[in-house]
Amino acid sequence: MTILAKGTGDPLQLEGCGWDILAEQVSLPVAVIKQDAISHNANWMVNFAKESQVLLAPHGKTTMSPALFTLQLEHGAWAITVATVPQVSVAIVAGAKRVILANQLVGEYHMKQVASMLTDTDVELYCFVDSIANAHALGTFFTQHSLRISILLEVGVEGGRAGWRNLATIVQLVNVCQQYASLEVAGIGFYEGVIHGHNAEQRIATFVDSVIKTAADLRQKNVFSKALPIITGAGSAWYDVVTKTLNKSEQAQQFRFVIRPGCYLIHDTGIYQDAQQAVLSRSNLACDLGESLVSSLSIWAYVLSTPEPGVAIIGMGKRDVAFDAGMPTPELIYSPPSKQLCSLGGAVKVEKIMDQHAMVSIAFGCEVQVGDMICFSTSHPCLTFDKWRQIGVVERDWVITQTISTYF
CATH class of the missing domain: 2.40.37.20 (D-serine dehydratase-like domain)
Structure with a gap:
């Protein structure tokens, strides 16, 4: 049977x-x-990213489907974003040449798996770091294995999720990272979706602006390993506010902006429909792209x-x-x-x-x-x-x- x-x-x-x-x-x-719907949605977000002069690294946690990762890459996604090491492997199998692990890489077994991925494939992998303890652990492990890993300094807000809280003291984290040649500081990452309330839009814009200023200060200090360091954020609800704030910065040309919405490909008739309606009410660019x-x-x-x-x-x-x-x-x-x-x-x-x-x-x-x-x-x-x-x-x-x- x-x-x-x-x-x-x-x-x-x-x-x-x-x-x-x-x-x-x-x-x-x-x-x-529906095939026609996912193709439409994939095109819509890629077009939004192009018109906004940002790169798209859709979060794969929504579908965790290699076939859909491949579809997104074929439609022009720059990378795939994931949250766990097993998810990294799914993205690589799907053909992603760039993967953002928008989370902390913690645990020896996970580090061993990532080391194997870096050795056995040509993937360009980035992971978030937000603590001195994690920086030491990563630096020690990858130094012992004679490997280099690209990291993104994660910053956060009080009461939010992960992320270094005090931007004024982030140099303390940077100093630890710079003790290890195995750690390449490639940029800064954040997630604005934890900011809520009646004035969320303004608070998000203020937060993103502070991230850009911090990144600019670090760039002047030659902290970053790349000529165009990455600044990455934006979930499925506020990507328009994030891109607008990033692009109006005087330092915009000095960075590579990457947004990470995930739910857009499948979408819904509930919370993300409401979120998209809010995007359309705020963004003329989104409205100009045709059917949402x-x-x-x-x-x-x-x-x-x-x-x-x-x-x-x-x-x-x-x-x-x-x-x-x-x-x-x-x-x-x-x-x-x-x-x-x-x-x-x-x-x-x-x-x-x-x-x-x-x-x-x-x-x-x-x-x-x-x-x-x-x-x-x-x-x-x-x-x-x-x-x-x-x-x-x-x-x-x-x-x-x-x-x-x-x-x-």
């Missing part, structure tokens, strides 16, 4: 005419992305039960879809007997979600039957993707023509 993986169908049929979701040729629930980012990810699931009027139980739960930043949104309903595909228009709403079930309310006059298939859009694509080892790729007709693998 062969184990049936969720969201899959007959492998031989996939190689032939594909899996037709509406013809019930695949196990539900199934997660799918579009949600590419859907989950199809069966109606399992209609136990009482106005209520249905769906065969989709926390094991299948993100629920941390808003419930999935029912978009379409398909009736296999009648072969009718209809928009729900808000008539069905997810009220509660459990491990394997979602409870939905049904508006008066909307008919939902056991065996019907409902298509959901999502909020926060990262936490849907990590629930799937295989994700289908569809065209406009809901036929899965290929699958992509994920490595979370």
Whole structure:
């Protein structure tokens, strides 16, 4: 007996005419992305980066899919950003020649793995450093192994995530790094997404401006190993503010700016749709690029039960879809007997979600039957993707023509 993986169908049929979701040729629930949507989104962000005169290093943690990393690189991404050493290996296998480990490289085993990557491949790898202890550990290890590693000094904000807090004293960290010929200080990294509040935009701009000034001071002191040191930041919500602030600096021509948004490729109809609307309200450049980012990810699931009027139980739960930043949104309903595909228009709403079930309310006059298939859009694509080892790729007709693998 062969184990049936969720969201899959007959492998031989996939190689032939594909899996037709509406013809019930695949196990539900199934997660799918639209090919035209991801291609559009990849082009959109690359064009934004080009027009903003910055380089794009999309964060791979959203999809952790080599196929999608490759797509982003083919569309013009300068590098792939990741958060862990295993993720670095996925990016390299996907063909990335430059990888930013936007995190601290800690632990001897991790350092050994990175040393092997530097020895066995031609990857250009950067990692974040934000402490004297980590600088000593990296410097000692890579000196002993006769290797050089490029590091980015990470700076942060009070109450935020990692990052050296006091920019006025960052020379203390620099001095330790300069004790080791194995450590090449290639630039500065930051993450502005931890800054919140009603005046977040201004606080982010102020923070980014302070990062540039600090980098300029360090450049004058010949701290950096590159003629054009890297300054890298920008997640998926504030990339417009970051790029605008970077480019208006008098020192802009002295640095290489790299932005690291990740969710743009998949996008959603929840928190990142809201974030993108905010970008469009702030950025004329983003508006001028034409149609904005579009949600590419859907989950199809069966109606399992209609136990009482106005209520249905769906065969989709926390094991299948993100629920941390808003419930999935029912978009379409398909009736296999009648072969009718209809928009729900808000008539069905997810009220509660459990491990394997979602409870939905049904508006008066909307008919939902056991065996019907409902298509959901999502909020926060990262936490849907990590629930799937295989994700289908569809065209406009809901036929899965290929699958992509994920490595979370």
